[in-house]
Amino acid sequence: MHLEISNLHKEFSTKKGTVVALQDINMHVERGEFVCVVGASGSGKSTLLRLVAGLDFPTSGEITVDDAIVAGPGEDRGMVFQRYTLYPWMTIQKNVEFGLKLLGISRNKRREEASYYLSIVGLSDFAKSYPKELSGGMKQRVAIARALATNPKILLMDEPFGALDIQTKENMQQFLLEIWRRTGCTILMITHDVREAVFLSQRVYVLSARPGTVKEEIVIELPSDRDYQIKRQPIFHQQADRIVDLLRSISATV
Numbered sequence: 001m002h003l004e005i006s007n008l009h010k011e012f013s014t015k016k017g018t019v020v021a022l023q024d025i026n027m028h029v030e031r032g033e034f035v036c037v038v039g040a041s042g043s044g045k046s047t048l049l050r051l052v053a054g055l056d057f058p059t060s061g062e063i064t065v066d067d068a069i070v071a072g073p074g075e076d077r078g079m080v081f082q083r084y085t086l087y088p089w090m091t092i093q094k095n096v097e098f099g100l101k102l103l104g105i106s107r108n109k110r111r112e113e114a115s116y117y118l119s120i121v122g123l124s125d126f127a128k129s130y131p132k133e134l135s136g137g138m139k140q141r142v143a144i145a146r147a148l149a150t151n152p153k154i155l156l157m158d159e160p161f162g163a164l165d166i167q168t169k170e171n172m173q174q175f176l177l178e179i180w181r182r183t184g185c186t187i188l189m190i191t192h193d194v195r196e197a198v199f200l201s202q203r204v205y206v207l208s209a210r211p212g213t214v215k216e217e218i219v220i221e222l223p224s225d226r227d228y229q230i231k232r233q234p235i236f237h238q239q240a241d242r243i244v245d246l247l248r249s250i251s252a253t254v
């Protein structure tokens with residue numbers, strides 16, 4: 001898997017004129033990597049992810065997944081949004097099976113795959129429950145299972161833990177890191193939470209705002225088998241502070 005974003009430019013026409021949301025963005029994500037994009041509000045993070053997902057189109061520039069140009073949504077990219085997007089009228093099992101059904105996968109295979117991914121996210125006992133019976137963190141675990149079940153080349157996550165309380169959020173970060181290690185999946189995630197980005201990823205792209213451009217690409221120098229204890233280590237704080245300082249210096253110049 002190789003995701004390449006080249007010279008990406010995105011403008012929106014509004015009543016007040018043209019808004020340049022993204023300008024000259026160049027990024028890449030390699031197979032098995034966990035990459036985060038951080039930036040202040042309005043730096044174009046959601047726009048960027050929507051473009052990679054194929055939910056919107058660039059004004060100019062190109063996005064490719066394994067050399068194929070992104071021209072719309074596709075099964076090669078799985079999405080997890082901040083807002084819970086489960087179908088309330090379907091059981092958890094059926095929610096996870098849904099994407100597989102769209103792909104024309106047989107009923108038995110669907111059941112098998114959905115059960116496997118529900119076990120991976122620790123929710124086998126809730127297969128017959130409905131979304132309203134689950135907590136916010138559990139719903140996001142189902143959303144992750146649903147996205148993984150279709151075996152995408154890359155998982156695109158838009159502030160997936162943004163609506164959760166701090167404790168649940170920390171648990172979910174640890175959980176996601178374990179899933180990433182266990183499944184070897186590739187993840188591109190956007191967040192405005194610098195500590196979250198440092199904890200989870202191997203590389204971080206820092207975006208500046210108005211227009212959104214890549215200010216810096218930072219390699220996170222933490223062991224890949226890190227767990228939440230690392231958040232207490234000076235090395236963790238050094239890396240997070242570096243990004244916070246960078247964001248501060250960017251916001252001081254706009």
Ligand SMILES: Nc1ncnc2c1ncn2[C@@H]1O[C@H](COP(=O)(O)OP(=O)(O)OP(=O)(O)O)[C@@H](O)[C@H]1O
Binds near residue numbers: 012014019039
């Ligand atoms: N559909 C749209 N029409 C017009 N302007 C838009 C549209 N979508 C985004 N924008 C503008 O593009 C810029 C980037 O927005 P975007 O939502 O991608 O930023 P963000 O970094 O995700 O922000 P936040 O962290 O607040 O969600 C903003 O100035 C926003 O107003």
